Amino acid sequence: MQYIIRNTHENYTAINNAFLQDSNLKPATIGILVVILSNKPDWIVYPDEIARRLNISRNTVDSHFKILEKAGYMRVVKRSLGKGKGSEVHRFFSDVPITDSYFDYLKSNLEKELSTGDTD
Numbered sequence: 001m002q003y004i005i006r007n008t009h010e011n012y013t014a015i016n017n018a019f020l021q022d023s024n025l026k027p028a029t030i031g032i033l034v035v036i037l038s039n040k041p042d043w044i045v046y047p048d049e050i051a052r053r054l055n056i057s058r059n060t061v062d063s064h065f066k067i068l069e070k071a072g073y074m075r076v077v078k079r080s081l082g083k084g085k086g087s088e089v090h091r092f093f094s095d096v097p098i099t100d101s102y103f104d105y106l107k108s109n110l111e112k113e114l115s116t117g118d119t120d
Helices: 027-037 047-054 058-071 100-116
Strands: 074-080 087-093
Touching (some): 027 058, 027 087, 047 058, 058 074, 074 100
Antiparallel strands (some): 074 087
16 A cells, blocks of 8 residues: 655645656756745745755756756846946746746836835
8 A cells, every 4th residue: 555645734835746747857957946946935046055955066056957947947037237247147937837928927027126126
């Protein structure tokens, strides 16, 4: 006899099974996305923090981020801070591929948030 036991009363994360069953993703890529999705929705994802939590290299995280981006589970917005001031990166993660229309919506909200300073 086999049973799957889940404690959904405390310290759990509800996620869609789409990425867990996506054959385009490597097991380690799935693990990285689970670590990201288990945080609060407004948690800022730092690749160095992911590498530290999982005891892997930053290069490994970056290679799996490329896989996630190609599969649509991660979308990226890069914004220039002005000439000679560098740029900032905003990453969006989802447990289902992010459609182009939803990404447009996310970018619009990001621009509104950055222009008003309203983070709610």
